[in-house]
Amino acid sequence: MNSMTVWKKKPFWIRLLNWEYWSFNMVYFPIYPVFILLCLRARSFFFFAASNPGIKNGGFLGESKKDIHALIPPELQPRTIFFPRGTPPETVLSKLSQSGFHFPMISKPDIGGRGRGVKKLDDPAAVITYTSGSLFDFHIQEYIQYENEAGIFYYRFPDQKEGNISGIVHKEFLKVKGDGKLNIRELLKTSPRAILQLPQLEIMEPQMLDRVLAPGEIYTVSPYGNHARGALFLDDSASVNAGLVTFMNRICIQIPDFYFGRLDIRYASRELLEQGKSFYILEVNGAGSEPTHIYDPRHSIFFAWKEIIRHWVLLFRISRANHRLGHPYLSFSEGIRMFRKDKSDSALLETMQNKTY
Numbered sequence: 001m002n003s004m005t006v007w008k009k010k011p012f013w014i015r016l017l018n019w020e021y022w023s024f025n026m027v028y029f030p031i032y033p034v035f036i037l038l039c040l041r042a043r044s045f046f047f048f049a050a051s052n053p054g055i056k057n058g059g060f061l062g063e064s065k066k067d068i069h070a071l072i073p074p075e076l077q078p079r080t081i082f083f084p085r086g087t088p089p090e091t092v093l094s095k096l097s098q099s100g101f102h103f104p105m106i107s108k109p110d111i112g113g114r115g116r117g118v119k120k121l122d123d124p125a126a127v128i129t130y131t132s133g134s135l136f137d138f139h140i141q142e143y144i145q146y147e148n149e150a151g152i153f154y155y156r157f158p159d160q161k162e163g164n165i166s167g168i169v170h171k172e173f174l175k176v177k178g179d180g181k182l183n184i185r186e187l188l189k190t191s192p193r194a195i196l197q198l199p200q201l202e203i204m205e206p207q208m209l210d211r212v213l214a215p216g217e218i219y220t221v222s223p224y225g226n227h228a229r230g231a232l233f234l235d236d237s238a239s240v241n242a243g244l245v246t247f248m249n250r251i252c253i254q255i256p257d258f259y260f261g262r263l264d265i266r267y268a269s270r271e272l273l274e275q276g277k278s279f280y281i282l283e284v285n286g287a288g289s290e291p292t293h294i295y296d297p298r299h300s301i302f303f304a305w306k307e308i309i310r311h312w313v314l315l316f317r318i319s320r321a322n323h324r325l326g327h328p329y330l331s332f333s334e335g336i337r338m339f340r341k342d343k344s345d346s347a348l349l350e351t352m353q354n355k356t357y
Contacts, residue, residue, distance in 0.1 A: 009189075044329040046332070052259055065283070089131040093127055104121060104143040106140070107130050107134075112349055116346075146268050148267050151171065154166070158321045162249050166291065168240060169292040170234045171231045173225065174194060176213070184209050187213070235296035251276075263285075
């Protein structure tokens with residue numbers, strides 16, 4: 001292996017040379033003046049709160065997954081049970097058993113983002129550990145076995161009956177292929193994307209990393225559709241068609257006062273999805289949604305800036321239209337409190353993420 005190959009596999013150089021791994025502030029700082037200009041035009045730094053009047057803060061920060069879950073028809077979501085922080089593990093296990101839940105399951109904190117605090121639960125011991133260590137109210141839901149997951153960005157103006165799709169990201173989970181010799185840890189070291197996940201996996205899944213896969217065996221290392229958890233994001237926006245737009249309109253109209261955001265959907269096939277069959281909505285993200293198709297490795301940072309700004313303008317136009325209909329923006333003091341609480345919540349989420357489950 002030559003020196004050029006070696007240094008290209010160092011986490012520092014991987015992050016530096018691939019903008020998709022840059023920090024949030026590094027990506028957004030150069031275009032913040034555009035957002036400030038929109039704030040000045042709206043005469044509010046927190047105009048986005050009016051974008052989705054049915055969701056707290058418009059879904060920008062601090063929204064409760066439990067509250068959003070209540071807005072979506074039950075048949076469109078995985079079965080989910082919510083628990084207050086501090087619920088005894090035996091109570092959680094009993095409730096899951098009584099409700100007919102089966103392993104594996106997925107647990108998530110009620111307030112979160114970027115996959116922090118999300119955990120696949122494979123057995124009762126995992127439930128006990130997660131429940132005991134949760135720093136937030138949390139929920140446990142059925143694990144959906146469908147192989148396909150996409151984030152579909154939808155927007156609709158308040159005076160229009162139908163909306164549009166502004167982007168689609170197709171998610172490929174972090175996987176490895178066994179050779180009968182190397183363990184999962186060693187296989188991950190052959191991929192620049194996977195190398196970045198190793199420190200966290202060493203904390204959360206050390207026993208899994210020691211496993212040696214049979215030749216040709218495909219193993220999903222990280223079953224989460226989050227870029228921060230190793231998923232590959234591919235821009236599938238070119239596949240938007242009338243059938244998919246009709247499907248999204250039919251779904252999103254059922255969510256009260258929802259006009260702007262991204263739906264994360266797991267589904268069996270694209271054909272069935274457009275027919276409204278064999279799919280589940282995993283999450284609804286509001287005003288704080290990113291157009292995550294920008295993280296396709298084929299896209300430049302300039303493409304990302306263009307798409308972010310395009311979605312900011314849509315957010316501004318929808319928020320202003322709703323404001324004219326009587327939906328308020330956040331006051332300055334309310335907005336500051338929102339950001340302070342998010343900072344506190346983020347610190348707790350990082351603590352949860354770095355714990356051994």
